[in-house]
Amino acid sequence: MNAVLGQTGVLLGFVGALAGIVILGYGLVKHRPGIIRHGRSYSFVLLAGAILATFAMERALLTHDFSLAYVASNNSRETPLLFTITGMWSALQGSILLWGLVLTLYIAGLVIRTRRRPSDELPAWALLITNLVAAFFFALMLGPANPFVRISGAIPADGIGPNPLLQDHPLVAIHPPFLYLGFVGFTVPFAFALASLITNRLEEDWVTETRRWSLIAWGFLTVGIVLGAWWSYQVLGWGGYWGWDPVENAALLPWLAGTAYLHSSIAQQRRGILRVWNISLIVSAFSLTILGTFFTRSGILQSVHSFSDSSLGPYLLAFFFLVVGAALILIAWRGDGLRSSRVIVPSMSRETAFLVNNILFAVFAFVVLLGTTFPLLIQAINGSQVTVGAPYFDSFIGPLGIAILFFMGVAPLLPWQRTNRTLVQKRLLWPTIGAAVAVVVEIATRVHGPGLIFAYPMAVFAGIAALRQAVVHTIISNRRKDGIFRFLFSRTNGGMLVHIAVVMIALALVSSTSYGQRGSLVLKPGQSIVFDGHRFTYHGIQTVVTPAKTSLQALISVDGSASYTPEVSQFGNNSQVVGTPAVRPGLLDDVYLTLDLPPKNSSGPATFGVVIQPLVSWIWIAGGLMAVGTAIAAFGTKDASPLESVEEELWVKRDDPDLSAPVVR
Amino acid sequence: MTEYSKRALIIRIRGMKLRSWLLALSVGVVVVGVAISLLSVGSHPTPEQRMTRIEAEVKCPSCDGISSLDSNTAGAFAVRSFVEQQVKAGKSNRFIINALEASYGPTILMSPPASSGGTIIAALPFVFVAVVLGLMGFFGYRRRRRYELSGPDGQPGVEGGESGSESEAGVMGFLFDAGGASGYKSEAGSISKDSEYSESRNFISKPRRVGSIRQSWVLYLGVLLLLGGVGSALWIVRSQDNLQKQLVASAVQARNEAQTILRARTLANQGQDVQALQLLSSVLEVDPNQPVALTYQGWLLRQAGEKDKNPALINQGQQFLEKAVKLDPSYPDAHVFLGYILFQDRHEPKLASVQFSAFLADKPSVSFISATKSVMIDAYKQAGLQIPPQLS
Amino acid sequence: MDNQDKAGRTRSRKTVRAIALVVGLFVVGLSILLATRKPVSMQTVASPLINKAAPPIAGTSLDGKKVSLASYSGRFVLVNFFASWCTPCQDEEKALVQFSNSSQDVSILGVVFDDVNSSAISFLRRYGANYPALSDPNGQIALSYGVAQPPQTYLISPNGVILTEIVGPVNLTALNQLISIAKSSGF
Incomplete structure (x- = not known):
């Protein structure tokens, strides 16, 4: 029943996508508005198919329908409700289904968004391209990654249950969907970029049209990545949240391309420049999501969370190749039309800053991609196996990150086009003073390590710069009697909020990695010990049995507070033993406890791993702020034109003649 | 100049001086402070x-x-x-x-x-940066030159073409130079507001050229290449995939048998029999019916038995080879090795010739034939059979 | 559109195409590289210690005697890293005990990997193992042999060279064959 329902859904989706492609394609080639309008409606067939398939999958999971191979291997009768629902994305086939569902939702959104101009060829081409992508994923579900395959042989009485790591923490319920919303979201701007090339409407239309789409996708991806870091912090038990694992890099790469695009596209929107850059960046963002999926699904890279080897590798790789190839051909084809009518002269202007931004992010992405694929490269060259880990990434990303912080501070302060010395000096003053103060404090407190010496002042610089922009912006609108909210929730302020959140993450990252303390405590029940200023008391051990797992929990209190329970658990039919850390979060520092060696008996000594890291919590808080900032940037009030905003700022101190001078022409 | 702007000019100079000084001071503090901190990082770590x-x-x-x-x-x-x-x-x-x-x-x-590859991975990012900057510098310079010669709509060209270091100096001078109210290059070169807007409108509303013939060729050729590339890549990868599927018996204990066997054979050729045998056993553990592994396992055991004068090992080797022949009758290596055992150890030239004929029928490589030729000819002679044409 | 601008456009188009071509070649290379890689789970790497002199082992056995690898010179030695908590170790222990009882010219030397001595002793007793086993405080012996996870076993020739490394559980036939081959290879 569920299998039939699900198969029907997948098939319906596939047929809907194909019909959309054929009809839209015909209408677009023949320029027949009626047919185009007709073709658009097939997106809802696609959506219906995806919803039906998802419904069938969830129904099968909830009713423990072990006649489906997928359910039998990713669900058991003992699995709690939450992890039964999340079972849909616990393994490959279901993840592809989730991908398909998210994509069809975006497609439906696209159709609804552009409903007022149903015969416009730009969105129609974009729709055709998104349908092509959807057809690929539904074809995967019909063939190599079919989630509705029946189990061969007798139907088992109970299933295996999800991977223990995937039924250990509720974040599993939201981290993957967010990540997928981000990954898949880049399909829409990508499709518009290709559509603009096909229709030869290479100006600002497609950028403006997809601004909000890209912001949404980027916001989801950002939150997804932060949640992923949080999840691995809470689950994996080594006290870190980012290990430059291939899977993490796979999510970071499209994020980098997307971040560069979000900035660079402003330049095209406002000044019509950096067109080839923008198309390349959004194509990179989308194709890197496919490449990232390939990395995680082919098993060719050693990773902590490659949950599956699968046969999807070749298909994903071919699709990646097709996407990049098609985009390159289109770019080459339209090469002349992409030329902007303006050039960027290296100077203290916003345009130059955007160019620098693109270069920095391109280098960043290159370093990450190189580090991720290098073991494969060296293996192909001389057959030896190597690890590329944190030391390599840190040595390149550290300096790059500091440079990015610096330009993140400077860029929003620079005016467009003309180099206005007075204004820039005025805007740079406070951030620079802040950096100077930070340096003095650093010297006074004897901060060590070359990375820290640069990182703190640059973070302060960028933070004050962003804050200043936001405050000035708001004051202006208040003075103009626009109402304070008009500009408090303006799109620029949204961006500045994201900048401030990035600064917070930078500070937290640098502090937690440089000032973390790590140790091992051996305690008998009732014993206390002081480590790095915290008092740990071990109270004893208890065995907790739930239908899904059997855990050995140690009760340990930190600074006399309530008990924390680091534990080791064994899940149902799985012999793998999984350790679960306990975290005492704090605004100043986190205390992270793991049960490294359980005691032999209830009165024996237990060995605990303890990690104390300052400011870690601020990473998650900043992740939330980034989400808010992105939402404001996407849905906030409109900004004034760039020229206007320069004048606005001058207007703040109308009586200050040195500021009004530059506009006297 | 009006009275107002004269007054403004004086205040501006004073005001800017103060701000410039503060800014310069802060930058100075940052630079000097960072330098001091860096120097104080000991070169002799504890x-x-x-x-x-x-x-x-x-x-x-x-x-x-x-x-x-x-x-x-x-x-x-x-x-x-x-x-x-x-x-x-x-x-x-x-x-x-x-x-x-x-x-x-x-x-x-x-x-x-x-x-x-440690050096390569450390150097490649720098190469990348150099290439990107080089390309951008080159093309940017060329474009700016072009604008200088003739800006769009006959505008006076933008003054460009400063080299990196010059523009750097320009930036610093720009930040701290309190005096000159005019005369920095970019502003002089910027296009006035009105003309720029009209130009950009004009640009948008300009009718689009339909792709020229040469342009279409790029598209057609590109699409053709792309589809061909993807097709052949998929075909290659899929066929490899199928090969793997045949070889790997169990997905759980998946191991690349083909590669392992290949390595075992190389090791065997180098005389590292112990290593080779161990690798082959690991393959047979996963898939006990892997004919290639069975063949080489059998052959290595037989050779070990020869050296060691241990008939038990030779027997084992023969069993492995017989199993291999049964499982895959079209695999020439198994036939020839079994033939060797039958002829040299069991002294059964007739049975051996049957194996050798099967070996020859399976189209083995020429080098393989020439390496085993003399033994086979002996076997055929002793069996009283006609020597097959491939051997003469 | 004047001539110069037209020329500029052609040149710019050429530039874009040249860059697209370069990027395309890069992507082709990357795709080929990725397409020809095998999953990590299918790869095995030989230990760099094979055919090198075996790192020295010396210490106190679980029953309190002095044991050293050097004293076994002239015999084949099977060095087996094990722990009572590791499931594959339990799988292989029977075969090891049988092998140690049946073969005259091969000695087995167990090395405890990340385990409490008392657990290791009762583990060996349970299977009736009578070969010596060393405790390895701080895991320094395991480190010198490049052990990542138990069980890991090394065959050392009479002249003290590591002949082979077995990752994962051993079985009796494979061990017997290994020894025969090793002998026939002149060790």
Whole structure:
């Protein structure tokens, strides 16, 4: 029943996508508005198919329908409700289904968004391209990654249950969907970029049209990545949240391309420049999501969370190749039309800053991609196996990150086009003073390590710069009697909020990695010990049995507070033993406890791993702020034109003649 | 100049001076402070700093991508205590890292050693930066030159073409130069507001050219190449995939048998029989019916038996080869090896010739035939059979 | 549109195409590289210690005697890293005990990997193992042999060279064959 329902859904989706492609394609080639309008409606067939398939999958999971191979291997009768629902994305086939569902939702959104101009060829081409992508994923579900395959042989009485790591923490319920919303979201701007090339409407239309789409996708991806870091912090038990694992890099790469695009596209929107850059960046963002999926699904890279080897590798790789190839051909084809009518002269202007931004992010992405694929490269060259880990990434990303912080501070302060010395000096003053103060404090407190010496002042610089922009912006609108909210929730302020959140993450990252303390405590029940200023008391051990797992929990209190329970658990039919850390979060520092060696008996000594890291919590808080900032940037009030905003700022101190001078022409 | 703007000019100069001074002072503090801090970072690290550094460079032996410093596994503890011991014994960082690499191989290091591409991976990002900057500098310069010669709509060209260092100086001068209200290049070169807007409108509303013939060719050729590329790539990858599927019996204990067998054969050729045999056993453990592994296992056992004068090993070898022949009658190697055993150990030239004929019928390589030719001719002669044409 | 601008456009188009071509070649290379890689789970790497002199082992056995690898010179030695908590170690222990009882010219030397001595002793007793086993405090012996996870076993020739490394559980036939081959290869 569920299998039939699900198969029907997948098939319906596939047929809907194909019909959309054929009809839209015909209408677009023949320029027949009626047919185009007709073709658009097939997106809802696609959506219906995806919803039906998802419904069938969830129904099968909830009713423990072990006649489906997928359910039998990713669900058991003992699995709690939450992890039964999340079972849909616990393994490959279901993840592809989730991908398909998210994509069809975006497609439906696209159709609804552009409903007022149903015969416009730009969105129609974009729709055709998104349908092509959807057809690929539904074809995967019909063939190599079919989630509705029946189990061969007798139907088992109970299933295996999800991977223990995937039924250990509720974040599993939201981290993957967010990540997928981000990954898949880049399909829409990508499709518009290709559509603009096909229709030869290479100006600002497609950028403006997809601004909000890209912001949404980027916001989801950002939150997804932060949640992923949080999840691995809470689950994996080594006290870190980012290990430059291939899977993490796979999510970071499209994020980098997307971040560069979000900035660079402003330049095209406002000044019509950096067109080839923008198309390349959004194509990179989308194709890197496919490449990232390939990395995680082919098993060719050693990773902590490659949950599956699968046969999807070749298909994903071919699709990646097709996407990049098609985009390159289109770019080459339209090469002349992409030329902007303006050039960027290296100077203290916003345009130059955007160019620098693109270069920095391109280098960043290159370093990450190189580090991720290098073991494969060296293996192909001389057959030896190597690890590329944190030391390599840190040595390149550290300096790059500091440079990015610096330009993140400077860029929003620079005016467009003309180099206005007075204004820039005025805007740079406070951030620079802040950096100077930070340096003095650093010297006074004897901060060590070359990375820290640069990182703190640059973070302060960028933070004050962003804050200043936001405050000035708001004051202006208040003075103009626009109402304070008009500009408090303006799109620029949204961006500045994201900048401030990035600064917070930078500070937290640098502090937690440089000032973390790590140790091992051996305690008998009732014993206390002081480590790095915290008092740990071990109270004893208890065995907790739930239908899904059997855990050995140690009760340990930190600074006399309530008990924390680091534990080791064994899940149902799985012999793998999984350790679960306990975290005492704090605004100043986190205390992270793991049960490294359980005691032999209830009165024996237990060995605990303890990690104390300052400011870690601020990473998650900043992740939330980034989400808010992105939402404001996407849905906030409109900004004034760039020229206007320069004048606005001058207007703040109308009586200050040195500021009004530059506009006297 | 009006009275107002005259007054404004004076205040501006004063006001800007103050701000410029403050700004310059702050920048100075930052630069000097960072320099002092950097210099105060000792070039002679303490033993603890050295230990931390080495531990961060060494992977935890049982982990994926987590350093010994960050891990709490037994292996990480072992590494840490080894590092501590060696540092205290006064060994150099290089010595300690080399010692660990000697027992685990380069995978134990968190970044590749120079011998395994460490230099390449460190250099490539710089190459990338150089290429990007070089290309942008070159094309940017060319475009700016063009604008200089003739801007769009006959505008006076933008003054460009400053080299990097010049523009750098320009930036610094621009920041701290309190005086000159005019005369910096970019403003002089900027296009006035009105004309720029009209130009940009004009640009948007300009009718689009339909792709020229040459343009279409790019598209057609590109699409053709692309589809061909994807098609052939998919075909190659799929066929490889099928091969793997045939070879790998169990998905759980998946191992690349083809590669392992190949390595075993190479080892066997180099005389490293022990290694080869072990590899083959590992394949047979996963898939006991792997004909190639059975064949070479059998052959190696037989050779060992010959050397060792151990008939039990020869018997075992024969059993393996007979199984291989049964499982895959079209695999020539199995036939010829079985033939050798039947002829040389069992002295059954007739049975051996049957195997040799089967071997020849399976189209073995010429070099293989020439290596085994003399033995086969002997067998055919002793069996009283006609020597097949391939052997003469 | 004047001539110069037209020329500029052609040149710019050429530039874009040249860059697209370069990027395309890069992507082709990357795709080929990725397409020809095998999954990590299918790869095995030989230990760098094979055919090298075996790192020295010396210490106190679980029953309190002095044991060293050097004293076994002239015999084949099977060095087996094990722990009572590891499931594959339990799988292989029977075969090891049988092998140690049946073969005259091969000695087995167990090395405890990350385990409490008392557990290791009762583990060996349970299977009736009578070969010596060393405790390895701080895991330094395991480190010198490049052990990542138990069980891991090394065959050492009479002249003290590591002949082979077995990752994962051993079985009796494979061990017997290994020894025969090793002998026939002149060790």
